[in-house]
Every structure is written in structure tokens, then in C-alpha cells.
Amino acid sequence: MNRGNVKKCLYFGTVALLLCGVGDWLLGYVPLGGEPIVFGFLNSNIVKVPSWFYLTSMALGILSGFGCMAYAPVMVNILGDIGANRHPKMYKVFRFGCVSAPMMFVSFHTACCLAALFMQTAIKAGIDAESVDRAFLIPGTAVLVPFLIWCFIVDIPITIAFMYFVWKGTMKLPKVAVFMSPLGFSFLTKIIYAVLIAIGLEQYAFLAGCGESWGHALMCLAFWKSYRTYRDEK
Numbered sequence: 001m002n003r004g005n006v007k008k009c010l011y012f013g014t015v016a017l018l019l020c021g022v023g024d025w026l027l028g029y030v031p032l033g034g035e036p037i038v039f040g041f042l043n044s045n046i047v048k049v050p051s052w053f054y055l056t057s058m059a060l061g062i063l064s065g066f067g068c069m070a071y072a073p074v075m076v077n078i079l080g081d082i083g084a085n086r087h088p089k090m091y092k093v094f095r096f097g098c099v100s101a102p103m104m105f106v107s108f109h110t111a112c113c114l115a116a117l118f119m120q121t122a123i124k125a126g127i128d129a130e131s132v133d134r135a136f137l138i139p140g141t142a143v144l145v146p147f148l149i150w151c152f153i154v155d156i157p158i159t160i161a162f163m164y165f166v167w168k169g170t171m172k173l174p175k176v177a178v179f180m181s182p183l184g185f186s187f188l189t190k191i192i193y194a195v196l197i198a199i200g201l202e203q204y205a206f207l208a209g210c211g212e213s214w215g216h217a218l219m220c221l222a223f224w225k226s227y228r229t230y231r232d233e234k
Contacts, residue, residue, distance in 0.1 A: 006078070006227055009070040010220045016067025017217035020105065021210030023060030026053040027112055028206035035129035037119060038140040044129035046120045054113040054120070061109020064213065065102045072098035075223050082230050084170050090161045097158035101216075104154045108147045115143050155212060159183040162219060171226040180222040185215030 034045030076095050085091045119140070122132045163178040165171050178184050189211030196205045 003227075003231060006074055007224065009074045010224045010227075013067040013071030013220040014217045016064050016070075017213050017220065019060045020064035020067070020109070021213040021217070023057035023064070023109060024209045024213055025207060026057040026060075027109070027116065028209035029053065030206070032203055035133075037129060037133045038115075038136055038144070041140075041144060042116060042119060044123055044132070046116060047123040049116075049120065051117065051120065054117050058110055058113035061113070062106050064109070064216075065106035068098075068102035068105055068216070071220050071223075072101055075219075078223055078227050079165065079170075082170060082172075082226065084165050087164070087168070087170070090164045093157040094161035094165075097154050097156075097161070100150075100154045101158070104147075104150055108151055111143050111147045115140055151212070155182040155186075155215075158219075159215075162222075166222075171222070172229045173222055173226055177222050180215070180218035182212045182215040182219070185218055186211030189214075 029049060030043055031045040031048045034043035036043050037046075076098055079085065079091060079094060084094075115136075119132055119136055122135070123129065127135075159181045162181045163184065166173050166177045167175060171177070179188055189208040193205050193208035196202065196208065
């Protein structure tokens, strides 16, 4: 692989997934209070959220899909170059997650944003929260839950395989780099979320929703560091 192309792909992935995290903020922001909708995923106060929040979040989610398309094959090739395919099971697990990631990001953000927009529109039209909940409970759940499951089907194998290669020393990164992964960094942001709630800053807790997206962004940087280390040693 050409070093310049590798750098461009991984840096583009980093920027795209950092922006996706911003999209997570826009999607996750809901004013406090209101009546719960669709098992509490949202509440009736989404009527106060500017609609462009959801439209922008959807656009950034689509951008993240292109970011994944750029970095996913590069990551798989880097693992092959540094000898990670000597662990064929973990190599295949990581490759499976990477192949699935681009479509997951696009579809998940699109589904969530459209669902929020539809429910927001119904409330703005004057339908009470209880009626909106009854109307959207089944279709909303049918849309959101499968994509949420798909999100974990992608992130769990990527995270496990990445942590494995870091811990085994295959990528020649410090052990703390295990947190530079989708669920690794998500774990850290969950701690931040709990702290914000505990100290009474619940209104800012949505800012911890970027964990998974920023974990992908940090993983791009981790791969770039690993790639440079191996190239410099040759």
C-alpha cells in the first residue's frame, strides 16, 4: 500500500467519525422533562428540538459511512501486512466487522433520525404524547431495535479483535490503546455519563453519546501509528 494513500484514508476516517460523534450529540439531545415515547428512547420534548439537528445528524451519519468505506479495507490490509493473519480467527472476525461497518453507520443514523423526525412532526401537529406513543410503539421499535442490534454485531467483533491484537503486541501499541476502539471508548464515555448524572448535570449527559463513533475515529489513529511503526522498522 502507498503510505500517502493509507494516511489519507485513515485521516479521512478519523475526521468523518469525529463528525459522526457530533451527529450523535444532535440526535441524543432532548430537553429534560416530557412524557416518554417508544420505551423511553425519546420523550415528548423532542418537539422543542430544531429539526435541522436530526437532518444534520443524518447527513453526518451518511458521511461516516464513506469514512468507513475508506478506512475499513486499509485496516484489514494493514493487519495482513503486520502479520495479524497468523491469528486467522481474530483476523476474520475483524474483517467481518469492517466489511459491515459502512452500511451500518448509514442505515442506523438514517433510521434513528427519520424515526425522530416523524414522531416530532406528529407532536407538532398537535397529537398528544400518549397517542404518538401508541401509534409509533410497534413501528418505531421495529425500526430502531434491529439497527441497534446490528450496531453491536458490527462493534463487538471489531472491538474484541482490535483489543486482542493490541494485547498480544501484534500492533506494537501500548496496552492502553485497547480503549481506542468502538466499545472501548464507549465504556469510558459511559463512565462520563454516569458522573454527569451523579453531579446533577443531567442536561449535558447527551454529550457522552459520541463514544462508539469517536472510538472508531481513535482506532483510525491507532492503525496509522501501528502502520508507521512497522514501515519505519523495515
